[in-house]
Every structure is written in structure tokens, then in C-alpha cells.
Amino acid sequence: MRKRIALDMDEVIADIEPKFLDLYEREVGKRLTKADLYGKKVYHFEGAKHVRRFLFDKGFFRDLGVMPDSQEVVAELMEHYDVFITTAAMEFRNCLEDKYDWLQEHFPKIHWKNFVFCGDKSILRADYMIDDHVQNLRSFTGKGLLFSASHNMNSKEFTRVNNWLEVRDFFRAERAKE
Amino acid sequence: MRKRIALDMDEVIADIEPKFLDLYEREVGKRLTKADLYGKKVYHFEGAKHVRRFLFDKGFFRDLGVMPDSQEVVAELMEHYDVFITTAAMEFRNCLEDKYDWLQEHFPKIHWKNFVFCGDKSILRADYMIDDHVQNLRSFTGKGLLFSASHNMNSKEFTRVNNWLEVRDFFRAERAKE
Numbered sequence: 001m002r003k004r005i006a007l008d009m010d011e012v013i014a015d016i017e018p019k020f021l022d023l024y025e026r027e028v029g030k031r032l033t034k035a036d037l038y039g040k041k042v043y044h045f046e047g048a049k050h051v052r053r054f055l056f057d058k059g060f061f062r063d064l065g066v067m068p069d070s071q072e073v074v075a076e077l078m079e080h081y082d083v084f085i086t087t088a089a090m091e092f093r094n095c096l097e098d099k100y101d102w103l104q105e106h107f108p109k110i111h112w113k114n115f116v117f118c119g120d121k122s123i124l125r126a127d128y129m130i131d132d133h134v135q136n137l138r139s140f141t142g143k144g145l146l147f148s149a150s151h152n153m154n155s156k157e158f159t160r161v162n163n164w165l166e167v168r169d170f171f172r173a174e175r176a177k178e
Numbered sequence: 179m180r181k182r183i184a185l186d187m188d189e190v191i192a193d194i195e196p197k198f199l200d201l202y203e204r205e206v207g208k209r210l211t212k213a214d215l216y217g218k219k220v221y222h223f224e225g226a227k228h229v230r231r232f233l234f235d236k237g238f239f240r241d242l243g244v245m246p247d248s249q250e251v252v253a254e255l256m257e258h259y260d261v262f263i264t265t266a267a268m269e270f271r272n273c274l275e276d277k278y279d280w281l282q283e284h285f286p287k288i289h290w291k292n293f294v295f296c297g298d299k300s301i302l303r304a305d306y307m308i309d310d311h312v313q314n315l316r317s318f319t320g321k322g323l324l325f326s327a328s329h330n331m332n333s334k335e336f337t338r339v340n341n342w343l344e345v346r347d348f349f350r351a352e353r354a355k356e
Contacts, residue, residue, distance in 0.1 A: 090290040096274035112268040113297030125303035
């Protein structure tokens with residue numbers, strides 16, 4: 001049986017940070033840098049708590065960019081693994097259609113049978129999980145890969161992948177071991 | 179740690195059959211009975227294949243009735259278990275908001291963290307699953323309960339629960355054994 005990969009969306013295949021940086025600048029009047037964001041989320045900065053509320057808006061998730069190399073590497077992974085999209089969508093009722101449409105546009109080869117929109121990811125069963133949130137990896141029973149994002153840069157808890165080429169190399173090495 | 183129940187929506191907590199019977203009557207001009215439906219789905223009848231297409235319509239899932247006794251028994255189960263709503267929603271992009279709104283209206287005590295909208299249910303990890311489709315129970319690694327629906331009446335493969343009072347009694351008996 002093919003092994004399964006549970007793959008997160010935001011900050012892993014969907015590039016949400018530039019949108020938050022733009023919103024921060026618009027709302028607070030200052031541009032944050034990568035260095036400012038190390039270990040933090042945009043809405044943790046003073047005066048920016050309300051920026052998180054934009055996540056509830058219709059359309060917020062629809063026009064996000066695609067993370068570099070993710071489409072090519074996901075295509076390679078799909079030759080060897082069953083890839084499931086597992087995204088914490090349920091806090092935001094208005095994101096459901098946006099996320100669905102985004103996936104169909106940018107990852108049309110992933111079948112809808114492999115889409116999972118959930119809240120608490122401890123309900124998932126797979127062999128690998130690629131996620132930017134340590135709490136999702138903590139409750140996972142398979143092998144967790146922490147995808148680098150500004151907010152998680154201080155964590156040393158899981159195998160880190162800094163970008164999609166590192167994801168590709170990790171799984172090539174896994175297959176070489178088999 | 180509390181045990182987890184993965185609970186299906188359609189034909190388990192959401193009463194979809196009356197709507198299909200009405201649609202069949204409107205489209206085909208004849209009323210089906212419970213006896214006609216034994217072992218089948220409405221859209222398996224001659225001349226009714228197209229009735230399945232209404233599942234794709236916005237609003238189809240929004241006004242379904244609630245299965246008798248399900249609200250009371252789910253409330254009792256939530257005292258003892260973590261109840262997750264696990265519904266195969268992904269074939270129907272337009273049902274996502276409808277299912278979300280329906281759950282918030284009829285089961286407001288179930289937190290959105292415990293909503294799972296998916297396709298292939300073999301991605302789920304829980305202790306119990308209550309579902310009307312044998313294929314979902316076949317791939318499940320916990321204890322599966324087949325909730326009676328017209329289409330599954332011929333199956334003898336899983337522990338059958340005919341209604342929500344039987345679900346209540348099953349779990350009371352499970353707890354008495356602990």
C-alpha cells in the first residue's frame with residue numbers, strides 16, 4: 001500500500017505571509033521585514049491584533065500565491081505517495097469555498113477525495129505530515145516535518161524543511177532507504 | 179484520554195431521504211415507498227439517475243431535517259467522548275457552507291475544531307465511527323457502527339444501529355464494560 005502524506009496549505013503550499021505584510025503596512029503604516037517576523041506572526045505585533053480578523057473575510061484565501069517549487073514537488077510526490085491536503089479551515093466559515101477553488105486552480109491533479117478541511121488535526125491518520133505548526137505535528141502519529149515559516153523559526157522539535165526542494169530531497173532519501 | 183467518535187452527517191444526523199423522495203416524485207411522477215428503497219438509493223431507479231445531480235446545488239444540504247433523537251443522544255455522548263463530525267463533503271463544492279451552517283444551527287455545542295469535511299474517510303483516526311456507508315467502515319481502524327439507511331439494509335458486515343436510541347444504548351453498554 002502506498003504511504004500517505006498529509007499536507008498543510010497555509011504557509012506550506014499557499015503563501016499567506018506577503019498578504020499579511022501588506023495588510024500590516026496598510027493598517028499600521030509600517031513595513032515589517034523578515035527579521036522583524038522571526039518567531040512571530042504579524043498579528044502578534046502591537047497595534048496589529050485586529051489584522052487577524054481579515055482571515056474571516058470572503059476572498060481572503062482565494063488569491064494567495066503558490067509557494068515556490070511546491071507544484072513541481074507535489075507532482076513528484078504524487079508518483080510515489082497518496083497526497084492528502086489537510087488544512088485547518090473550520091475556524092473560518094468563509095474560507096471553505098475559497099480554499100476549494102484555490103486547490104482546484106493550483107493543484108488540479110489532487111483529487112477532491114484527498115481534500116480534508118478540518119479543525120483539530122489529531123483526527124488525521126497518515127504516514128507523514130508536512131505542516132508549519134508544531135502543535136499539529138505533536139498530535140500526529142506518523143513522521144512530522146516542520147515546514148519553515150517565520151513564526152516557527154525557534155522550534156527544534158521536528159525535522160525541519162526550509163523549502164520545497166528540501167521536501168523533495170527528504171522524500172527522495174526516504175525512498176532510497178526502502 | 180477520552181475516546182473519539184467520528185460521526186457522519188447524511189442519513190445519520192441529517193435526514194436526506196425525504197428530500198430525495200420528494201425530488202423523485204417531482205422528477206419521475208411517482209412516490210417511492212420505504213419498501214421500494216430497500217437496498218437501493220433513489221437515484222438507482224430507472225429514470226432517476228439525474229436526481230443525484232441536485233446534490234451539487236447550492237442550498238441542497240442547508241434545509242435537511244434532523245434525525246430523530248440525534249441531538250439528545252449526541253449531547254449525552256459528548257459528556258463521555260470527543261465527538262467529531264466527519265462528512266464526505268468534497269465531491270460537492272457548493273455544500274461546504276451549507277453543511278457548516280447546518281451544523282452550527284442544529285448542533286451548536288459541537289466545536290468547529292471537531293468538524294471534518296473530507297472525501298476518502300480512510301484518512302481519519304478515531305475509536306468509533308458511526309456511518310451509513312460500509313466502505314467508510316471498511317477502511318476504518320476503530321470500531322465501526324453501521325447506521326441503518328435504506329441503501330445499506332442488506333449488509334451484515336458491521337454492528338448495526340437502527341436509530342439514535344440504539345446508538346445511545348450501544349455506548350451505554352460500552353461504558354458499562356469499562
